[in-house]
Amino acid sequence: xxxxxxxxxxxxxxxxxxxxxxxxxxxxxxxxxxxxxxxxxxxxxxxxxxxxxxxxxxxxxxxxxxxxxxxxxxxxxxxxxxxxxxxxxxxxxxxxxxxxxxxxxxxxxxxxxxxxxxxxxxxxxxxxxxxxxxxxxxxxxxxxxxxxxxxxxxxxxxxxxxxxxxxxxxxxxxxxxxxxxxxxxxxxxxxxxxxxxxxxxxxxxxxxxxxxxxxxxxxxxxxxxxxxxxxxxxxxxxxxxxxxxxxxxxxxxxxxxxxxxxxxxxxxxxxxxxxxxxxxxxxxxxxxxxxxxxxxxxxxxxxxxxxxxxxxxxxxxxxxxxxxxxxxxxxxxxxxxxxxxxxxxxxxxxxxxxxxxxxxxxxxxxxxxxxxxxxxxxxxxxxxxxxxxxxxxxxxxxxxxxxxxxxxxxxxxxxxxxxxxxxxxxxxxxxxxxxxxxxxxxxxxxxxxxxxxxxxxxx
Numbered sequence: 001x002x003x004x005x006x007x008x009x010x011x012x013x014x015x016x017x018x019x020x021x022x023x024x025x026x027x028x029x030x031x032x033x034x035x036x037x038x039x040x041x042x043x044x045x046x047x048x049x050x051x052x053x054x055x056x057x058x059x060x061x062x063x064x065x066x067x068x069x070x071x072x073x074x075x076x077x078x079x080x081x082x083x084x085x086x087x088x089x090x091x092x093x094x095x096x097x098x099x100x101x102x103x104x105x106x107x108x109x110x111x112x113x114x115x116x117x118x119x120x121x122x123x124x125x126x127x128x129x130x131x132x133x134x135x136x137x138x139x140x141x142x143x144x145x146x147x148x149x150x151x152x153x154x155x156x157x158x159x160x161x162x163x164x165x166x167x168x169x170x171x172x173x174x175x176x177x178x179x180x181x182x183x184x185x186x187x188x189x190x191x192x193x194x195x196x197x198x199x200x201x202x203x204x205x206x207x208x209x210x211x212x213x214x215x216x217x218x219x220x221x222x223x224x225x226x227x228x229x230x231x232x233x234x235x236x237x238x239x240x241x242x243x244x245x246x247x248x249x250x251x252x253x254x255x256x257x258x259x260x261x262x263x264x265x266x267x268x269x270x271x272x273x274x275x276x277x278x279x280x281x282x283x284x285x286x287x288x289x290x291x292x293x294x295x296x297x298x299x300x301x302x303x304x305x306x307x308x309x310x311x312x313x314x315x316x317x318x319x320x321x322x323x324x325x326x327x328x329x330x331x332x333x334x335x336x337x338x339x340x341x342x343x344x345x346x347x348x349x350x351x352x353x354x355x356x357x358x359x360x361x362x363x364x365x366x367x368x369x370x371x372x373x374x375x376x377x378x379x380x381x382x383x384x385x386x387x388x389x390x391x392x393x394x395x396x397x398x399x400x401x402x403x404x405x406x407x408x409x410x411x412x413x414x415x416x417x418x419x420x421x422x423x424x425x426x427x428x429x430x431x432x433x434x435x436x437x438x439x440x441x442x443x444x445x446x447x448x449x450x451x452x453x454x455x456x457x458x459x
Contacts, residue, residue: 007246007253011152012238014258015190018148019183021262022141022173027133029263030140035441037268038136040416041114041143043435044104044273045097046077046122047423050431051347052099053078055325057210062092073127075454079427086127087221090171094119094217098163100277100347101329102423106143107272107379107406110162111150112216114271116170117142119220124175125450132438132453133446134178140268142174145190147267151257153245158316160249161212164200167219168193169241172226179227189223189230191240196222199249205279206319208327272406273416276345278329281313281382283403286345288386289336291398293343302391303363306336309372309385320364325352336386337363376401379408413439431457 027035052058062076065088074089076082077096084092097103097115106113117139125135149169150162172193176186197219204212229235237243246253276286285308308314310332317332328334328350337360338349354360372383380401387397405411417439421432434457437445445453 004242004246007255008239008242010255011242011253011258014152014255015187015238015241016183017259018145018262019187019190022145022177023181023183023186025137025141027137030137031266032441034140034266034268035136036439037266037271038140038143039438039441040273041104041268041271042118042121042136042139043420043438044416045114045118046435047420048098048100048103049077049093049096049119050079050427051102051423052096053080053427055096055099058096058099058213061095061214065092074123075126075458077122077458086123087224089126090120090123090220090224091214091217093122094167094220095214097216099213101279101350102274102277102347104271104273105280106147106150106267107270108147109150109154110158111147111166112162113143113146113150113170113267114139115163115216116146116167116219116223117174119216120171120224121174121178123220124178124224126454127451128178129449129451130178131447131449135450136446138174138178140266141177142170143271144267145173146170147270148258149190149241149245152241152254153249153251154254155251158202158313161200161202161205161215163212163219164198164215165245165249166197167216168197168222168226171220171223173223175224175227176230181227181231185230187238188235189227191236191238192230192234193223193226194240194244195236196226197244202316205326205330206317208319208322208324208330210324210326213326270407273411273419274405275411275415275419277347277350278335278345279317280403280405281311282317282332282335282384283405284382284384284400285310285314285332285336285386286339287400287403288384288398289339289388290344291400292386292388292396293340295396295398296388296390296394303340303366303388304391304393305387305389306340306363306367307370307387308332308336308367309370311372311375311382311384313382314384315369315371318369320367322355325350325355328355331364332369333364333367334360336367340388379406428458430459
């Protein structure tokens with residue numbers, strides 16, 4: 001068994017190899033399927049940013065940042081015409097990106113790799129006039145780096161929320177790739193970014209602490225600055241990833257994950273997308289609940305009891321009286337109750353008005369949570385079994401081993417396209433057609449500077 005010193009050295013060596021590969025990677029080296037996945041991630045996460053535009057706390061955050069912003073360089077995608085300096089724009093968009101829980105994620109470990117890359121990428125690309133092709137190349141590299149670092153350090157429980165502990169690393173890797181920095185500088189920036197992460201507790205989500213929603217924005221800022229500082233010689237150590245995630249945060253270390261099958265097995269291929277506006281740990285519960293409702297038509301008003309057996313991560317979502325919209329998205333009781341009341345788990349089911357809705361509140365109190373045993377292996381490691389008992393005593397049980405949206409049960413391309421278009425077409429009527437061209441890897445769009453594309457889609 002290797003010791004901590006050996007692991008630290010292997011992490012440093014692995015990061016060096018990863019950045020050497022990244023720095024040499026050309027657009028033509030990326031398989032077409034992965035290019036298309038990068039485009040979907042970019043469009044999906046941009047739509048998730050737009051979706052949060054009317055949240056009152058977010059509006060206040062954006063206005064506060066506008067008062068202290070430097071020279072306008074990049075767009076805040078809130079349909080209010082705001083442009084800020086690139087660091088402020090990345091922070092503003094990053095804070096919006098997971099507000100509605102509609103961003104994509106990485107399925108193999110607890111990680112939203114695209115979320116950690118896109119806010120910084122959008123701001124840096126607009127500020128520098130990078131092309132669409134530059135954008136997608138940098139996203140593929142940043143996503144690969146963020147996912148591999150996430151796989152290299154894991155925890156048996158959920159002490160930290162990944163947005164706080166991982167976002168800066170993804171942002172740094174992406175911006176370094178967009179600037180086409182030498183491998184050594186990129187590695188220094190990524191190591192520095194690890195030292196700038198935020199140890200946000202996972203329970204902030206369940207308890208509804210809205211500071212959790214800004215962790216990605218803070219990470220975008222920190223990652224961008226880590227790149228700036230690495231370019232002038234301000235950096236951490238080659239072993240910084242190990243210093244932070246293994247030594248300080250007590251994670252289990254897997255150095256081989258930084259380089260195994262590099263260039264052969266792409267992390268983008270293992271991403272998932274969301275149509276339900278809540279924590280992905282509960283998506284199997286939503287699908288099982290919807291299946292049960294289909295067998296009990298009209299029963300929502302007369303439900304006597306709801307019981308769910310679910311995986312260990314899902315059982316962490318235990319809060320029968322959520323106080324904020326964030327808490328509602330991480331409350332198994334609210335997720336099941338509001339799904340029953342609304343017939344879906346879209347954004348409306350987690351609107352602020354649902355927190356005090358008498359029907360939803362009453363249903364939350366009828367939800368009990370148990371253990372799904374035995375827990376199946378990946379990709380069925382997030383299962384749910386829901387039993388609904390109607391007022392007349394009728395009971396139905398539905399089971400979902402793996403929610404739709406991941407690589408094992410992907411959404412059809414038209415479903416994701418419809419989601420993206422449905423979010424952006426009202427606030428930005430010109431945006432949906434452009435994003436659909438991006439999904440098709442339109443050569444003209446890929447050759448166009450991103451600032452021109454943003455101007456076209458937001459005017």
